[in-house]
Amino acid sequence: MTIPNAIPITDDLIAAHGLKPDEYQRILDLIGREPSFTELGIFSAMWNEHCSYKSSKKWLRTLPTKGERVIHGPGENAGVVDIGDGDCVVFKMESHNHPSYIEPYQGAATGVGGILRDVFTMGARPVGAMNALRFGEPDHPKTRHLVAGVVSGVGGYGNAFGVPTVGGEVEFDASYNGNILVNAFAAGIAKTDGIFLSQAKGVGLPVVYLGAKTGRDGVGGATMASAEFDDQIDEKRPTVQVGDPFTEKCLLEACLELMASGAVIAIQDMGAAGLTCSAVEMGAKGDLGIELDLDKVPVREERMSAYEMMLSESQERMLMVLKPEMEEAAEAIFRKWGLDFAIVGKTTDDLRFRILHQGEEVANLPIKELGDEAPEYDRPWTAPAAPKALEEDSVPEADIADALLTLLGSANQSSRRWVWEQYDTLIQGNSLQIPGGDAGVVRVEGHATKALAFSSDVTPRYCEADPFEGGKQAVAECWRNLTATGALPLAATDNLNFGNPERPEIMGQFVRAIEGIGEACRELGFPIVSGNVSLYNETNGKGILPTPTIGGVGLIADWSRMARVAFAAEGEAVVLVGAPQSWGSHLGQSAYLRDIRGRSEGAPPPVDLAREKQVGDVVRGLIESGAVTACHDLSDGGLAVAVAEMAMASGTGATIDQPDGNSAVGSFFGEDQARYLITLPSAQAERLLKQNCGVSIMRIGTTGGRELKLGNARAIPVEELRRVHESWFPTYMDG
Amino acid sequence: MKSAVVLLPGLNRDRDMIAALTTITGQKPHTVWQTETEIPDVDLIVIPGGFSYGDYLRCGAIGARMPVMQAVAEKARQGVMVMGVCNGFQILLEAGLLPGALMRNATLKFVCREVKLEITNANTAFTRGYQAGQIIRCPVAHHDGNYFADDETLKRLESEGQIVFRYAEGTNPNGSVNDIAGIVSSTGNVLGMMPHPENLIEAAHGGTDGRALFAGALGLAA
Numbered sequence: 001m002t003i004p005n006a007i008p009i010t011d012d013l014i015a016a017h018g019l020k021p022d023e024y025q026r027i028l029d030l031i032g033r034e035p036s037f038t039e040l041g042i043f044s045a046m047w048n049e050h051c052s053y054k055s056s057k058k059w060l061r062t063l064p065t066k067g068e069r070v071i072h073g074p075g076e077n078a079g080v081v082d083i084g085d086g087d088c089v090v091f092k093m094e095s096h097n098h099p100s101y102i103e104p105y106q107g108a109a110t111g112v113g114g115i116l117r118d119v120f121t122m123g124a125r126p127v128g129a130m131n132a133l134r135f136g137e138p139d140h141p142k143t144r145h146l147v148a149g150v151v152s153g154v155g156g157y158g159n160a161f162g163v164p165t166v167g168g169e170v171e172f173d174a175s176y177n178g179n180i181l182v183n184a185f186a187a188g189i190a191k192t193d194g195i196f197l198s199q200a201k202g203v204g205l206p207v208v209y210l211g212a213k214t215g216r217d218g219v220g221g222a223t224m225a226s227a228e229f230d231d232q233i234d235e236k237r238p239t240v241q242v243g244d245p246f247t248e249k250c251l252l253e254a255c256l257e258l259m260a261s262g263a264v265i266a267i268q269d270m271g272a273a274g275l276t277c278s279a280v281e282m283g284a285k286g287d288l289g290i291e292l293d294l295d296k297v298p299v300r301e302e303r304m305s306a307y308e309m310m311l312s313e314s315q316e317r318m319l320m321v322l323k324p325e326m327e328e329a330a331e332a333i334f335r336k337w338g339l340d341f342a343i344v345g346k347t348t349d350d351l352r353f354r355i356l357h358q359g360e361e362v363a364n365l366p367i368k369e370l371g372d373e374a375p376e377y378d379r380p381w382t383a384p385a386a387p388k389a390l391e392e393d394s395v396p397e398a399d400i401a402d403a404l405l406t407l408l409g410s411a412n413q414s415s416r417r418w419v420w421e422q423y424d425t426l427i428q429g430n431s432l433q434i435p436g437g438d439a440g441v442v443r444v445e446g447h448a449t450k451a452l453a454f455s456s457d458v459t460p461r462y463c464e465a466d467p468f469e470g471g472k473q474a475v476a477e478c479w480r481n482l483t484a485t486g487a488l489p490l491a492a493t494d495n496l497n498f499g500n501p502e503r504p505e506i507m508g509q510f511v512r513a514i515e516g517i518g519e520a521c522r523e524l525g526f527p528i529v530s531g532n533v534s535l536y537n538e539t540n541g542k543g544i545l546p547t548p549t550i551g552g553v554g555l556i557a558d559w560s561r562m563a564r565v566a567f568a569a570e571g572e573a574v575v576l577v578g579a580p581q582s583w584g585s586h587l588g589q590s591a592y593l594r595d596i597r598g599r600s601e602g603a604p605p606p607v608d609l610a611r612e613k614q615v616g617d618v619v620r621g622l623i624e625s626g627a628v629t630a631c632h633d634l635s636d637g638g639l640a641v642a643v644a645e646m647a648m649a650s651g652t653g654a655t656i657d658q659p660d661g662n663s664a665v666g667s668f669f670g671e672d673q674a675r676y677l678i679t680l681p682s683a684q685a686e687r688l689l690k691q692n693c694g695v696s697i698m699r700i701g702t703t704g705g706r707e708l709k710l711g712n713a714r715a716i717p718v719e720e721l722r723r724v725h726e727s728w729f730p731t732y733m734d735g
Numbered sequence: 736m737k738s739a740v741v742l743l744p745g746l747n748r749d750r751d752m753i754a755a756l757t758t759i760t761g762q763k764p765h766t767v768w769q770t771e772t773e774i775p776d777v778d779l780i781v782i783p784g785g786f787s788y789g790d791y792l793r794c795g796a797i798g799a800r801m802p803v804m805q806a807v808a809e810k811a812r813q814g815v816m817v818m819g820v821c822n823g824f825q826i827l828l829e830a831g832l833l834p835g836a837l838m839r840n841a842t843l844k845f846v847c848r849e850v851k852l853e854i855t856n857a858n859t860a861f862t863r864g865y866q867a868g869q870i871i872r873c874p875v876a877h878h879d880g881n882y883f884a885d886d887e888t889l890k891r892l893e894s895e896g897q898i899v900f901r902y903a904e905g906t907n908p909n910g911s912v913n914d915i916a917g918i919v920s921s922t923g924n925v926l927g928m929m930p931h932p933e934n935l936i937e938a939a940h941g942g943t944d945g946r947a948l949f950a951g952a953l954g955l956a957a
Contacts, residue, residue: 155845159876160786162747246745246789253744337744424847424876426934429751443939445754559939 007037017044023375030369038306038355038362042370045273045311046280049535052374055501056533059514067527069490071192077118077269078188079529080195081491083555087444088195089452090124091187093132093495093551095534099240100182104149108182109157109243113315115186116161117269120252121318123196123259124188127428128442129158130167131184132456132495132549133419136177138411138732143172146180147419148733153243154184155422160245161252164431165423166440167454169549172411173461178539183495185456185551189444196259198268198278200286200321200347205265207279207290207345210334211251211317213300217241218274218313247316247339254337255318261333263326270317276310278319279345280353283367289348290367294357298340306357321347381507387465390588390602400668400713403596404640405724407669410595413637414728436649437565438484438633441556451559453487455552459636460545462604465589467509467546471516472607476673477635478552479524483616484633484676486562486623487554492521494531494550499543501535509546510535517548523609524616526552561626563678566649568629570704573685574643574654577676577697578615582662584638584670591636592669605671612674615695619676627684634675640668640710642677643701647708647718648725656701658711668710679703736953737777738764741807743798746785746822748931755933756781759949769801774810779952782807784821784876784931794837794879795825804830816860816952817925821877824917824927833920833927834892835884840877841910847876850906852916852930856896859919860954861926864947870903871944873930880929882911882918892918900928926952 007013014024017040027035027043035043049055065073071088072080078092096111112129119126131154136143147170158165163186200207218241258264266286268278275292283290294309304312322330327343334341348354353370355363407413416435425434432451433441439455457478463470475492482489494517499506521528537544556562576583587593588602622628630650634642639656647653659667680688685699707715738756742749749766756764756779765775774780787798798804804826811817811832819827827833840846849872857867865871884892889912892898900917907914909929917928932945949955 152844159845159847159878160745160747160789162785244789246786246791249747249786250744421848422845424845426847426874426876426931427748427751429754429934429940432939 009034009040018048019044023047026375030373031365036362038310039365041307041311042276042363042365045276046370047374050272051277053533054375055377055379055535057376058378059511062514063518063528064522065527065529067491067525070527070529071195073529074531076197077121079491079493080122081529081553082192083444083450085447086192088190088192089187089553090119090122090190091185091493091553092118092530093183093185093493093549094118094532095495095497096182096184097180097497097534097537100150101180103240104146105153105156106240106242108150108153110241110315111182111184112154112157113243113245113248114271115184116163116248117271119186119188120255121196121267121269122190123194124190125256126163126186126188127430128187128440128452128454129163129165129185130440130454130456130551131165131182132169134171134173134176134181134547136172136180137174138172140177144733150182151419151422157243157245159424161249162427164425164427164442165420166425166431166434166442167456168435169456170416170419173545175545179537179544181497181547183549185493187452187454187553194259196264196267198266198282198285200266200282200288202265203288203347203349205347206322206324206327206343207292207347208320208322209297209340209342209344210320211339212244212247212314213298213340214309214312215300215314216304216308216312219308219311241313241315243315250337250339251316251318254334254339257333258330261326261329263323263330264320265323266321268319270319272313273311274313274317280367280370282319282321283347283353284371289350289352290345291348291354292345292356294355296342296344298342306355306362310355379501379507380504381511382504384467384508384512387603395587395593395597395665397663397665400640400664400710401716403592403669404644404710405716407591407595407637407641408644408721409724409728411728412595413591413641415725416729417726418729418733432559432562433485433564438481439487441485441559441562443559449558449560451556451562453482453485453554453556455481456549457481458547458549460547461589461594461600463513463546463548465604467512468516469604469606470546471513471548472520472609473604473673474548474550475517475520475524475526476607476609476612478550479526480616480633482552482554483620484563484631485556486620487556488620489524489526489552489554491527491529492550492552494528494548496531497534497537497544497547497549499538506543513546513548520607520609524613561624563623563628563631565632565646566630567646567652567654567679567703570652571682572629572679572703573682573699574656574701574703575678575680575685575697576700577619577678578674578695579698580672583659583667583700584672584675585663585666586670586672587666590638590669590671592665605673607673615674618693618695619678622678627680628678630679632677634677636671638669638671644708644721646677648722651718652703653705653707653718654701654703655709656711664711736760736955738779738781738953739774739777740764740766741780741782741803742766743769743787743801745787745789746783748784748821748933752781752783752933755936755949758937759946760953767803769803772802772806774806778954779816779818780807780810782819782823782826784823787822787826795822795829798826799829808832811925814924818861818952819927820931820933821929824929825879827925827927832925833918834888835882837879838881838883839879840881845878846908848908849874850908850930851903852900853903854899855901856899858896859899859923861919861948861952862899864951872935872942873932873945874934875908875930877929880909880911882915884912889913895921897921899926
């Protein structure tokens, strides 16, 4: 057997493929000869950080991934969690950071397309999407262009595909100046007995190529995503794929129709490293070899080489193992939707990955080892230094009303309406809560009372100061946001964005954040069922803030009792649940300290997980009982921002007491964890206050009027709050 | 009361429309695929919203030329009620069943939000469930909803009462001329509108303002 090596394998070529010399040696040892050019490409695709998780695997294994309701945890295209009545929710979050920085519209669009495909490959119809976006500082010359492009790309793809975008985050920080983050989440609903997996079964069965044609777009994309950026990054633009949401929508309908017909044995979408990753995944999981004949692959460009076809990241493609007797019926479905359908290979019993092209065998590799024998690193890490606590009394008292208005009108606390009004939040007719509240809520179609809640959270400045506490807090805040709607948090997906893991201090952030996430997930009964790691988020050696985004899913048994953030009526009691006697005091790493005092100092607020759970369970119980008329969790900006958001969402004002003998700044802007604001009719509140719920419950004010009055500070008209809150984003984008 | 929903690849509010019609009429509408040339006998034919053929050409231009649209045109000539929402409105314009054009939103951005609509003519079969001058809530979600027609056409639409919905209270989201949100044909049996009444017909939607439109079109009590 001779494998043509038309292109000599040089050290430069190996380096250009992102392979280190010892990794190349591993390839030589594994196959006992020099790889062909195509094979080198295949190894590079399989062994890069993005696909192999070689730096992170050791630590990812420590995360809790099991639970009573978990049907499939990490390792499949998306996590699958039982929601009862024969239904399950299928969800995952994934980054598309590097492509979005290079070409914001297409990078973001294909990020959305990729995550949607991960969900419907498993047999689920997507019902909700979220996007966690992080940009550089507003004054940076590239930021406005990136915001405009990413938001329009997210909308352009999701809106045309037809999934409601019901949640997400948008944040600005100088650390993202040269490396923005685009983390796309999607969730779908499937029947628990109708889940499809990638594991191939049966020898000699047809391997079918579905969807759009293969072009040269995205060749080497996964390798690019695993490299640091430098100033020549614009040269990488050709490695970004181009999205076609119309084809993806057709692919969704065709796949669901095909799955319902019973023709599908195994199915896998083509994401990073396209044909290579999908074929290897299907074969390796099924203990089968795969043989592909590239002459059969539908292409949209001429004279594509085997190398290009194997590494193309053209979008909207799937690979499937088909029941041979159903070939005709299957093909008819795809023709109806105007999509390509081609038998491009077969399963074999020799555990080899064989690629034929124009009569030649251009690759012949051991299929299991391609994945299983990928390098795995236990990278050295240094424990991050413990943050110095904020000195007591180092934050002077100041005007509460002025500070509130400044915060509400700031880049990071202002309304994100400019963003989410470009997303279709209502399509499918099931959206019960759209962005602007604590979580997006979508009712479960076909069920009278059930709904799913989605939230995406992380506070990167906390993670920077203390990765362990920051990791805990990301999970806790997500759990809390779901709880604030009345949802029972079920499970989560993690999208871990960090810098270069070859630097021990970055690896230290990663390790400690995972330990924090793991601890919080265990304590809160909130397993991680899917996820994605994005490393090398650096430009010219400067890393981003550690950003482990947590996307959570919760279940609401009866949406008619669901809570919203808007005050429901005048004259109701405003009740603070879970707070210390001072209401709050923790100003270290707070939004107040950063945005009002210009100081990024101190330790982040610690999360007491046992108390978090206890308080959340009490709040959820109150919502489920129908007693609560509105609920909001306390996070960035503390009590003042939370109560202002409740007022702005309703148009109704409130009068809040002056905290007794404590620092007003600490009470109103402290970011102590595990706190919620709820409202109830006064009589019910009196009854609640007399009960012993085991957590602190305090009445701190009353709703009513058209002004918000915080303690002794001057009253601010709700209209003024709204004007300030709504104006930052449009003004900035028009500037 | 029987209805039919036209299906073209890339439409994506078809399921919303089917769900709304099922809720309101108590029976599932027929569905008619792009290549079909016969439409069953129904009281109302709906072309739902979405991005038919990706809107890669002018919105609605390809859809208007599919075989099923000849059948829709024939039914319209026979006096069957035909309603196009969002991309469906764009298709009706491209098919010549309604006058005017829909351009890119004045902001150049996709917009999804709730707007206010004034019922400017309650004397059509579609709007008989409302009062003239009544203001209703309705969501919009589109990129190309900026209605335009030449002066002569506008004059005719205004004088003949063919404008049935206008964006009200300063909520025009797209720059449409004369705040036009929906129009009917001169024969009164073809309606095109940008807003999505199918997304506001039950408690879960937070309101039922859109319901009377379907009830009217189908001759049901609202």
